[in-house]
Amino acid sequence: MDLVAELESVLGSERVRAHPLDRRVFAKDAGVKTGPVAAIVFPETAEETASCVRIAAEAGIPVVPRGAGTGLAGGAVPVEPALLVVMTRMNRIFEVDEQGRTAWVGPGVINLELSKQLASTGLHFAPDPSSQQSCTIGGNVGTNAGGPHCLAEGTTVAHILAVELVTVDGEIVVVGAEYPDPIGLDLRAVIVGSEGTLGIVTRVLVKLTENPPAVGTLLLGFPTVDAAAATVSEIIASGLVPAALEMMDRPMVRAVENFVHAGYPTDAAAVLLAEVAGHPEGVRAEAEMIERIARSHGATSVRTAADDAERALLWKGRKSAFGAIAQSAPDYYLHDTVVPRTRLVEVLDAIYEIAARHGISLLNVFHAGDGNLHPLVSFDASRPGELDRVLAAADEMVRVSVEAGGTLSGEHGIGLEKRDLMGLVFSADDLDAQARLREAFDPTGRMNPGKVLPEGSRCFDRAAVSGGTGR
């Protein structure tokens, strides 16, 4: 039997696709690269997922898990013809333990949908990537997604207690447990952020967070990027841990304002969006403190959200940033690097300089609180040579971030995109160790191959080993 017939015998014909047009549509995520898809399946249970993985193994093709396909690093884009396992139909919330503040959910549950469904319990899922209306919990686990509110709450890895995983040989295992510190090696942190290279997540036990009793949101305008950056440093140095602390530069503010009309100050050189949460008394005091620090650095405007509607509007501005620039050019390239907060201004200057030198237009938006930069380049890939220039500039921007003591990716993952830059932050030994860990899960190298780790990470050739030992 051929691959498709075999898959159809398990899933039925409606949940198996191999028409060239389907393969074409699934060849891409929200990033810039496309890849070859052999067939697409929509399993609804862990058992079905396991069967698909086994069938792919018999056919000798790799497996690539996919959530909503909002990833920006090409994590769900195959590098060689693969079976694409789409998890969107596994979108049930199985059980919610309100007392214990946990829930078992399917990997296809949409991030924002989970918090919406929990509204009556006063709980929510804390990681809030800007794509939260669309991306899945499985994808969040895959990329260890972060968001503005991860400054105080930590990224996805801090909110995952256990995962059920289908391994490359079709086994279903549970990693982690309902209590915070399972015995033995804690492999959860290995799975979270592994971008589908260790297995397919089929169920997740998430930690839920209590909605804060009070929230204060401030929008601060500054005459210079330096003043905004200095404000960030002083807020953090003062011991305050804001729930979120976001920065946008003038081009970004203008693009966003044009799109959502949230009343952002378009004359400011930089804007900070700060949020504090907790008990009403504390919130008021902390908001005042932030305002005082901002003014001492010359803030030209301070706006405090009067109610939830205004808060939602201010956040809408921030969360629309990626899309808003799409108005100016058909394609965008979104960077995701991290620099030490103390060197923010210097790295920003270098990044502006790189953009100018390559003649590309650049807008900046970032999680200032933790130094996670998202320089955004808008361009038109249909113009010859433009993508190459953008990618060359991207390379340089990552390099200056790393040279300043930062790293490759804050939250979007490595995927296909930054794979070949891993050598900038990891030595050959480090990469070898990671490759070995991956091999422990996937000795055949068929689970989302070609992602995260650059070719040749393993110090001796894997093909030789797998061929030689018959595995």
Place this chain on the structure above:
Amino acid sequence: MSWVTDFAPERDDLDSCVTCGLCLPFCPTFRLTGDETASPRGRLAAILAVARGEQPVDERFDEMMSFCLQCRACEPPCPSMVPYGKIQERVRAELLVQRPSLRRFLRRLVLGRGLASPTMLRTAGIGVAVAQRLGLTRLVGGPTGRSLRALRRVSLPLRPTRGRSWEPRGTPVGTVALFSGCVMDVWFTPVHEALVDVLRVAGYRVVAPASQVCCGALAAHDGAAFDAVRMAAHNVRAFAEVDLVVVDAAGCGAHLRDYGHWVDGGAELAAKTVDATVLVARLLDDGALPELEGDRGEVAVQDPCHLRHAQRIVEEPRRVLRAAGYVPVEIDDLGLCCGAAGIYGLSYPDTSAELGRRKAAQVRDSGASVVASANPGCELQLRGHLDVGIEVRHPIELYRDALLDELTA
């Protein structure tokens, strides 16, 4: 082979999609299937592949496109402002030519020709009125039967508004033209009459130009582009003399407001076209119509896609309902399509019915005994899926009833 007609999707429109995926959760067909090929982004990718000549216009492409409800729920969340509705209409025009079939041909006859003909509409109207009186509508099965039985009782003789005019009550303030529509003017005359009553109280002279025809929305959505152009041109002439046109069907209003894509002079007609709830809300704000006292209880608000998504009209129907003494109750924060979607139920009865059942459940869960809907297609779908005991009314009708109560009190 890519495209073959003059109505082909424009490349700039296609290129404006940055594939961010922010539209996905708003798309009803994606919600039901979790399938990228049933999502706005996926459909745009397929269209782009055809535009580039990399994929043929084959059966699978046809299927991916036809499964789209054309509800345009993907437009408001799109940061890149992709004109999805316009693109999809143009794709349908290509499909009509490149994927001919008997069903398409028949649909084109009805939507492109039949709806534009007052005689055909009158004949059909009388046919339905007679069938209703003889109880024949019970004999029709499937979704068509359900819609037929959900129709309001058609008056005999028919009372079309086309060609009539009404003088204001009280001090005259101006003239407004009523867009009568095709089936609206046969089967939904009570809504037109309610709107006319309200506008007369506000001091308007109301005219319904005799030469107007169907707006062409259903033809356009089904790819009958030439017919749609013809109807649009006809209406541009019919309304040339007036400077305000009011529409009480969301689907027609959305299409009229897109006339700029279709004919010369279309943009001018679009600019003077206003939805009935928007006009009445404006008159309320200006004090030309009264805020009515009284507590009439709760009303569930169903947002027609072509009001909420295509025209971004959300607040005004609620404003009108509050002025009528009702407490509007929200039923769906995403405003997901009810599944009516023009004639979608004929092609995809199961999907249409599933969305209809979901919408009906939301209405039922609200506990309200009335649901307000500002579009005839949605009204049929709601009534078809709701149990007796829950009334489906146009917001303007509810306001008019309350207004008449007050005026006669």
